[in-house]
Amino acid sequence: MTDTQTSRFRRDEDGGFIIFGLAVFMMMCLAGGLAVDVMRYETHRVHVQNTLDRAVLAAASLDQPLSSEEVVLDYFAKAGLGHIISADDLTIDESWVEKTVDGETQRVYTERRVGANLDLAVPTTFLRMADMTEFRMPASGAAEEAVSLTEVSLVLDVSGSMGSSSYSGYSKLYELQRAAKRFVNLMLCDPSDPDETSNCIVEEGRISINVVPYAEQVLLGDNLLSYFNHTAEHTESTCVTFYEDDFDTVGIPAYSASDFANNGRPLPLVFGDPVQLTGYFDPRRGRNDTPRPDAYSPCYNDYSGTSTDAWREVLAFGRTAAELRTKIDSLRASGNTSIDLGMKWGAALLDPAAQPAISGMIASGDVHEDFEGRPYNYSRRGIEKVIVLMTDGENTSQDYLREGFHSGPSGVYKANSSDDWSVYDAANDRYYWxxxxxxLDHPYGEGEHEECSWTREYYGYYWWQYDWVESCDMVAEGDGATQLTFTELWREKTTAWYDQWSxxxxxxxxxxxxxxxNNLDAICDAVKAEGMVVFAIGFEVSDSQDDIMRNCASAPSYYFDVNGLDISDAFAAIAREISKLRLVN
Incomplete structure (x- = not known):
């Protein structure tokens, strides 16, 4: 080729657009192929995701009779996708309780969560030309269903002031009973009619209600108390003394009957420190009075002289409106006021630590089997724990025995053959009769002592002619003396008698x-920290107590300052608010 031809070829532009056109054509093919592959990918992804969502929703249903795994795999098989999923791709979490129906044990599911995670590959068609052989397609979904469950503690003031008249003209106790029964009807019978008592539409077993009456103390009753690790100085009453630090926590550990059968009461320290059974003593009567702990102890300070005040006892996990109305109707009014103790026990009966107690009471027939597993864990889905705290006044005083004075040797001796008492002075190693x-150096009854008397000895004729002469003899005191334990002493003497000795x-x-x-503030803070919801009602209370109760409530709007008939409106408003909480859950 000559230089002229080479130069001409270099200058010739014919056919240049063909090269550009080929390049553009290749890019168009690539873009079109990308669109086709993406469309295929998206179509497949939507199909898989829709199938997965429907499958887990159906599998999570608590009414589903088939196993969750079987349901999910069947959904995918019927959608033509059975080859892309296996049981290993599923996560299934379930909770249930067992019930006996017609002699057969059946599993009733209360919570179910079904999830699936897939990591799939969709092969490409056109993008293989760009060395892209597949698209990764992760797909996941989860569904859960939980029974909406509510646990409520009604903590009710039954102190003496509740017997006085309210602004309505009726007694405060009457107004409380009327309002509390309407609350129960709304919660357990008909949410739209507080006066409905027969045609109940609320499903039984979803809502449990504790009734915790409190005055100076809270009586648990023999059965409920038996599941808590308490000291065992006596069996005359069923209340517990809490000290300052006890109000910083909510739970009071309960144990099974077999734990106590195998280890005794109180349980060994490996189980933790026991709570202190309130002493059976008389803190009210004078030093020379016969003690009446059956009428004046903190557990029974209604002066009735009976220690069988069943109306004072806690009703744990009530199930029906009828049984709760009966309990509320039985309440009376007497004694001092301990709002802190009412709140402590109201909260403790909603804490999971009480589960062994409720299981034991189910076994004994005192609680319905629907409530097996309660109080549920705080983290359980669908659970709402609510305390309704009501008072008509303020905390007063609460008598108690100091630590060390419930049991053990008292240092007080009683003669075996007479009603003579001796008190030991340990600091000086002597006994006061x-x-x-x-x-003296021994208690009366354990030896002999010199007993002297003065007589007149006449020495003349006249009446004034005499001297006083002392004559002494050693006198045997009897057949010994017995040192009483503190538990025994409080049946014989009042605490005023004991405390008189300096x-x-x-x-x-x-x-x-x-x-x-301060105790009330502490337990209210602990309860709210656990996520419980607190409603508070001040029934014709003072301004200072108004602030204390408002601070205890979970929110300012959850506190109700009411008079007279308004207490019914307050309980009804709380019932409606609890229903809202259940719907949100």
Whole structure:
């Protein structure tokens, strides 16, 4: 080729657009292929995701009779996708309780969560030309269903002031009973009619209600108390003394009957410290009075002289409106006020630590089997724990025995053959004879002592002619003396009798208004920290108590300051608010 031809070829532009056109054509093919492959991918992804969503929703249903795994795999098989999923791709979490129906044990599911995670590959058609052989297609979905469950504690003031008249003209107790029964009807019978008592439409077993009456103390009743690890100085009453630190936590650990059968009461320290059974003692009567702990102890300070006040006892996990109305109707009014103790037990019966107690009461027939597993864990889906705290006044005083004065040797001796008492002074190693008013080296009854008397000895004719002469004899005191335990002593003597001796430490004390308010603040904070919802009702209370109760409530709007008939409106409003919480759950 000559230089002229080479130069001409270099300058010739014919056919240049063909090269550009080929390049554009290849890019158009690539773009079109990308669109086709993406369309195929998206079509497949939507098909898989829709199938997965429908499958897990059906599998999570609590009414589904088939196993969750079987349901999901069947959905995919019927959609023509059985080859892309296996049981290993599923996660299934379930909760249930077992019930006996017609002699057969059946599993009733209360919670089910079904999830599926797939990591699929969709092969490409056109993008293979760009060395892309597949698209990764992750797909996941989950569904859950949980029974909407509510646990409620009605903590009700039954102190003496509740017997006084309210602004309505009726007694405060009457207004409380009327309002509380309407609350129960709304919660357990008909949410639209507080006066409906027969044609109940609320499904039984979804809502449990504890009734916790409180005055100076809270009585648990023998059965409920038996599942808690308490000291065992006596069996006369069923209330517990809590100290300041006890109000910083909600739970009170309960144990099974077999734990106590195998280990005794209280349980060994490996189980934790026991709670203190309230002493059976008389803190009210004078030093020379016969003690009446059956009428004046903190557990029974209604002065009735009976220790069988069943109306005071806690009703745990009530199931029907009828049984709860019966309990509320039985309430009376007497005694001091301990809002902190009412709140402590109301909260403890919603804490999961009480589960062994409720299981035991189900076994004994005192709680319905629908409530097996309650109180549920705080993290359980669908659970709402609610406390309704009501008072008509303020904390007053609460008598108690100081630590160390419930059991063990008292240092007080009673003669075996007479009603003579001796008190030991450990600091000086001597005994004070309470009836003789003298100090000796032994308690009366364990030896002999010199007993002297003065007589006139006449020496003349006239009446004034005499001398006083002392004559002494050793007198045997009897057949011994017995040192009483503190438990035995409080049946014989009041705490005022014991506390009169200056060389002894006082056995009895009382928590005052300020201490009990601090306890109430502490337990309210602990309860709210666990996620419980607190409603509070101040029934014709003072401004200072108004603030205390408002601070206890979960929100300012959850506190109701009411008078007279308004208490029914407050309970009804709380019932409606609880229903809203259940729907949100």
């Amino acid at each position: 309470a009836d003789g008013g003298q100090w 060389f002894l430490n006082d056995a009895a004390a009382s928590f005052n208004y300020y201490e009990k308010n």
